[in-house]
Amino acid sequence: MASLLLLLLLLLSISLFPNPSISSQSDSYISATFSTKGLTFVKDLLISQSIDSFEPIRVPDIEKSTRIPLLGEVHVVASDVTIESVDVSFSSVAAGESGITIVASGASAKVRLNWRYWYSSWFVEVSDEGTASVQVEDMEIGLTIGMKSENGALKAYITESGCYITDLNIITDGGASWFYQMFIDGFGDHIKSSVETAITQKITEGTKKLDSLLQSLPKEVNLNNIASMNVTFVNDPLFKSSSVEFDINGLFVPSDEENRELVSRFLSEDSVSDSSKMLWISLDEAVFNSASDALFQAGLLNWIVDKIPEEFFLNTATWRFLIPQLYKKYPNADMALNISLTSSPVVKITVGKLGASINSDLVINVMDGTETVPVACVGIVVSVSGSAEVAGNNIISKAELNDFSLELKWSNIGNFHMSLIKGTIRVFLKRICIPYLNRYLKQGFPLPIVHGFTLENAYILMPNAKIIVGSDVTFNESVSVDLRASIFLQVKEINYE
DSSP: OHHHHHHHHHTTOOOSOOOTTSOOOSOOOEEEEEEHHHHHHHHHHHHHHHHHTOOOEEEOOEEEEEEETTTEEEEEEEEEEEEEEEEOSEEEEEEETTEEEEEEEEEEEEEEEEEEEEEEETTEEEEEEEEEEEEEEEEEEEEEEEEEEETTEEEEEEEEEEEEEEEEEEEEESSOHHHHHHHHHHHHHHHHHHHHHHHHHHHHHHHHHHHHHHHTSOSEEEETTTEEEEOOBOSOOEEOSSEEEEEEOOOEEESSGGGOOOOOOOOOOOOOOOTTSSEEEEEEHHHHHHHHHHHHHTTOOEEEEOOOOGGGOOBTTTTTTTSHHHHHHSTTOBEEEEEEESSOOEEEEETTEEEEEEEEEEEEEEEETTEEEEEEEEEEEEEEEEEEEEETTEEEEEEEEEEEEEEEEEESSOOOOHHHHHHHHHHHIIIIIHHHHHHHHTTOEEOOOOTTEEEEEEEEEOOTTEEEEEEEEEEOTTSOOOTTGGGSOOOOOOOOO
16 A cells, blocks of 8 residues: 555656755745546556555464363464455545545455364363465555655655454364364454554555655656756645645756756746646746756757758858858858857746747858858847647647847958848748757657656646646556666656757
């Protein structure tokens, strides 16, 4: 049962080894909310997996002595008591102020044991032995697990747990009728108590393992060694009557230790608890801006253009009517355009729309023999907008050009009017730059989902300053759910080079 909570938390985490140098920040920029439907889905999945992979539980031997008329004192031992299987006919899960409560009602279990008795009569010792099967019925198993944030990780603890058995049926193999009744009368309550204690201990052991695994969850996710997402938990989980919300920092930081300074802006987080979807993930626009800043600091937002469609033939002869002095100084010379961003793109999320402002320099280079000569630099501020959607476990988007402005920053060939090149730059942006950008946006922004799970029927809401993903979740039955292996999640590799 305790393993259910681990999977709930792993669905929010991304796998790589933790880096202690990333400390938890007080602000949360990504939140994930599990509705009752989502909790029920994971609960049903984990109970099914737990039953299929159930390992027998050994119970301590039971010894009892009783006095029987005419026979005297009879010694009885039940040994090798083993809970062989457990089945659950009904279960429920609910979130409350104290944590997540899971109850399995009407559960049953099969128990096998060896029995032996002996007594002395008229200086003769009489003994017998055999086996017995016990069918446990109407068993109720319940636990409530609370969680809190501690040093950027989650700590789990039991607030309440127990196992209660109302009925059991014992069938012995061998033994006299008087022994059968004595065994039932004398050992029924002992077997109930032993099974209840064994299952309760397993719950306690499982919770300790859960807590240990939570403490070792990764605190950062590495993106191609370019940047890392800070996935430390902030704030205690918020338990409501119909949902549970987890908050993580979610900001990207450059992998370079020297560039780990961030400017964080606090934006309030509203919880989402619509029960029509299993899972809700809320991403603040600061998450996207921190990723943008990390890519910029890594120097990956530069682009040298030397091969483009024929209509943009990069030769001063083609540009002679746009920049006459360029052709005059370098007649019929090949050209190359060096586009580099002067600052990280600023992502802005408004109601129903995703936008960005991009500041860049376009350096015009001329190939003078074997030498590359910079001749002019034009500053370009581009405004793009678009929409977002979910594809698989990624958020993908497509940008469109809104507007742009030009400014001549410097020139080695004299001043020239921006109006002369604005039309060509507009076509260049629409036909070359925006499709180039969309190639990378189509690869998508990976959402933190455990390997083997896929978002289904997902949709996106875009209120001011955030993207909210609501989705159901499906599980690939061919994937084995190993809790130890589940820490290592599948993260899509994106190559920005």
